[in-house]
Amino acid sequence: MYFGTVLLSNIALAVTYGSAFPDFKISSRQNSCPSVWANISFELTGQFATGLGYTDSARAAIRAAFHDCFSGPGGCGRSLILAGELDWDINSSIRDIGNTLSSMAMKYSVGAADIIQFAAAHAIKTCTNGPTVQILIGRREWSTPAPQSEIPGASDSSDTLLSLFAQKGFTDVDLTALIGAHTCARQFTTDLATADASLDRTPGTWDVAFYQQTLGGTVPFSFQSDVSIMHSTQTAPIFQLFAGNVAAWE
Structure with a gap:
């Protein structure tokens, strides 16, 4: 190449x-x-x-x-x-x-x-x-x-997401890392009453604040799918690791 x-x-x-x-x-x-x-x-x-x-x-x-x-x-x-x-x-x-x-x-x-x-x-x-x-x-x-x-939804359960991503070759670690892109996200259509709400408090910065604030319940908005991944026995330890270790997430 x-x-x-x-x-x-x-x-x-x-x-x-x-x-x-x-x-x-x-x-x-x-x-x-x-x-x-x-x-x-x-x-x-x-x-x-x-x-x-x-x-x-x-x-x-x-x-x-x-x-x-x-x-x-x-x-x-x-x-x-x-x-x-x-x-x-x-x-x-x-x-x-x-x-x-x-x-x-x-x-x-x-x-x-x-x-x-x-x-x-x-x-x-x-x-x-x-x-x-x-x-x-x-x-x-x-x-x-x-x-x-086949496109994952914002309200999907962790079981549904883990299955969908496994079919594409993604591991539990891959999936948990991928949703970290929500660090720069806002939601507009999942909940119209809170349209434009960000998924962490620094939506213009690529960091692990998404993991930290989702765990702490201090985010402006959370997708149910993210909360489910945070609580799943398969992915909760990974989620917690990324919250405290930016190098691990990167």
């Missing part, structure tokens, strides 16, 4: 060209990032970070990548945009960013599946203390909708 790095507006993204997966059909490999991704990065920077801080578009971009990857046979290339899944009610909170990324994919002539994952990596890095995420460019794209039932 070859790696390129986009450096723009204090954003560093490592982009991988080529693939470890034989299903991906790549016509060529490159050892530098095409300028188109720098142009996309510049445009995303304007959407994800403002004078008011970390934006809801950035949060939606992270969630969109998860929804695009998790269900259906195509993995992170199905794609959320091409399969018409933005019309689903469960995707209402990511519809705007999905439409924005769809327009950008056409504008810059890049893959819809690629731009979804690139935008998520960009959004994570935009978050204060957010890590640099290496992503693959060159995904095969799918236009067949996936089963909606």
Whole structure:
């Protein structure tokens, strides 16, 4: 594989060209990032970070990548945009960013599946203390909708979630670590009475406050699914570990 790095507006993204997966059909490999991704990065920077801080578009971009990857046979290339899944009610909170990324994919002539994952990596890095995420460019794209039932819900039990994620190859540790992304999240549709409530008190910072404050009951809002993971005998010790050890979570 070859790696390129986009450096723009204090954003560093490592982009991988080529693939470890034989299903991906790549016509060529490159050892530098095409300028188109720098142009996309510049445009995303304007959407994800403002004078008011970390934006809801950035949060939606992270969630969109998860929804695009998790269900259906195509993995992170199905794609959320091409399969018409933005019309689903469960995707209402990511519809705007999905439409924005769809327009950008056409504008810059890049893959819809690629731009979804690139935008998520960009959004994570935009978050204060957010890590640099290496992503693959060159995904095969799918236009067949996936089963909606495969997307985890905010009220799912730990048993349901552990089963769903195990089917995708995620361990208990993986699942508990993944929900830590809620450190930069807000909810808009689960409870309309508290729309815009954050899931920890520092929603613009990538940290373990989500675990700490969920355990302490001091978060502005909690998904029932997160609370269930916190209490599950399988994941409670992991949840508690991450609350006290940022290095373990990272």
